[in-house]
Amino acid sequence: EAGVVQSPRYKIIEKKQPVAFWCNPISGHNTLYWYRQNLGQGPELLIRYENEEAVDDSQLPKDRFSAERLKGVDSTLKIQPAELGDSAVYLCASSLVFSGQFSGNTIYFGEGSWLTVV
């Protein structure tokens, strides 16, 4: 079974340029997460989707970041325009969550998209 697939793996862009990351979650998983991981830090949640609905985007910098999850499967995360401080690893994760039933041990991460803004 394929895991969480992310692309591109690596991206170098100049500041003020746009960038987009794509994520394909594990088949059947209804919950999708985007995390940002700065060097030497733990991942921090940017946005969480349950099916097509963004249920937690409180940590997403909405002035320059946007995300979508069309048809409740694949998702894209966009940054426009990128700033130097956006250099980080952007991790996508997915899980199968049943309403009212805890499933915290089934969150699977992709290998991440490494962004360098110069």
Added chain:
Amino acid sequence: QQQVKQSPQSLIVQKGGIPIINCAYENTAFDYFPWYQQFPGKGPALLIAIRPDVSEKKEGRFTISFNKSAKQFSLHIMDSQPGDSATYFCAAILTQGGSEKLVFGKGTKLTVNP
């Protein structure tokens, strides 16, 4: 806001040693505590997890000790091997209304020397 505090930041042990990584939390509403292992260039992978009503859980060489009254939990790696060299993250999950929020500690970089 650091909801889960992890220490030490880095740890070096010899092969066969028992590294211990500690974490502390404040929010008593957290209801699940996983540990993730991350190798360079890879995403975090679930290693072991524990519920707050359990004081200890062991899976292979990995053991979680949980102290609910102190709001602390720790990871012990028995008979550590060079292949265990990685960054370890403790985390805590808050379940509310059927949704889940996962927060991570800052990580501990473990080096196991041969």
